[in-house]
Amino acid sequence: RAKEAGRNQIQFYEAAMHARVNERTLIEAELRHALERGELSLHFQPKVKLLSGEMTGLEALLRWHHPTLGMVAPTRFIGVAEETGLIVPIGRWVVRAACAQCQAWQAAGLAPQRVAVNLSMRQFSDPGLVDDIIAALDDSGLKPQWLELELTESLMMHNVGAAVEVMTRLKKLGVSLSIDDFGTGYSSLAYLRLFPVDYLKIDQSFVRDMLANPNVAAIVRSIISLAHSLDFKVVAEGVETEAQLAYLRRYQCDEMQGYLFSRPQPADGIASLLGQEAALPQPVRPEQGQRTLL
Ligand code: C2E
Ligand code: MG
Ligand code: MG
Ligand code: MG
Numbered sequence: 002r003a004k005e006a007g008r009n010q011i012q013f014y015e016a017a018m019h020a021r022v023n024e025r026t027l028i029e030a031e032l033r034h035a036l037e038r039g040e041l042s043l044h045f046q047p048k049v050k051l052l053s054g055e056m057t058g059l060e061a062l063l064r065w066h067h068p069t070l071g072m073v074a075p076t077r078f079i080g081v082a083e084e085t086g087l088i089v090p091i092g093r094w095v096v097r098a099a100c101a102q103c104q105a106w107q108a109a110g111l112a113p114q115r116v117a118v119n120l121s122m123r124q125f126s127d128p129g130l131v132d133d134i135i136a137a138l139d140d141s142g143l144k145p146q147w148l149e150l151e152l153t154e155s156l157m158m159h160n161v162g163a164a165v166e167v168m169t170r171l172k173k174l175g176v177s178l179s180i181d182d183f184g185t186g187y188s189s190l191a192y193l194r195l196f197p198v199d200y201l202k203i204d205q206s207f208v209r210d211m212l213a214n215p216n217v218a219a220i221v222r223s224i225i226s227l228a229h230s231l232d233f234k235v236v237a238e239g240v241e242t243e244a245q246l247a248y249l250r251r252y253q254c255d256e257m258q259g260y261l262f263s264r265p266q267p268a269d270g271i272a273s274l275l276g277q278e279a280a281l282p283q284p285v286r287p288e289q290g291q292r293t294l295l
Pocket of ligand 2: 060119151181
């Protein structure tokens, strides 16, 4: 009996492992062609001021629609793209597509919003990064002030000297920089002040747990005051409830991004949101998928 159960267990693990390996192989093979086949697109999620509800920017989030796999979540393919280096051409496309979209909204007369793009470790350490960004701005005609780049702590801490140098070159172009998923990596607080960043984004895991766990709440409050003392603005990620919003307001968090205000959505949904921004006094009128904060 026990032996048989053990054997079943082993078979179960083997099957699970094969499934994982197969999934990875499949994703890798399919991802190689995703760009040329036009399967990639961007969704955009608004960021808003906590006090006024005023929109302050949009984050571009990569979406992969595969003909048979359907929508593949970034968590399933970004890691593979990183490991294989496919993230470099894909990431270059993301920057170009985000710049082009942002410029198109402005050309259509919509309220201008800064667009943030996520950069991965491989892209950040690519020696061509700064030139790629310059080319994307030139080709789209977008002014650098409308582009923001999101970097993670681990990417910055990997080689602090090199990171500060690249970040300084990017800042000189006139783009904004933010630290994404803050609190999940290993930041040396002593180094944090060396980075020329504008925003610090509190990871959504802290926001999710802060009201149930006093220790997490203490971490959130500390991150907010740490960021302010370094002159960074603070954005809370993954805000889903009014209670979370109220707590973050009470502790002077500056901005939020989350389902409570809006899910990430395709460019045309954003265009109608931006149209309202331009036409209406604040706060914005509540619409489908969008909540007013006041
Ligand atoms: P991220 O940069 O931290 O992006 C925020 C993630 O949180 C997005 O997931 C977004 O859809 C999700 N989110 C936003 N509000 C809420 C909320 O209220 N509740 C919950 N539960 N989730 C919320 P998404 O789009 O699945 O992306 C996951 C991660 O994949 C991103 O995390 C980012 O690290 C990576 N990623 C996405 N697009 C790109 C890209 O173009 N390049 C690179 N290098 N990474 C990307
Ligand atoms: Mg991000
Ligand atoms: Mg994040
Ligand atoms: Mg995240």
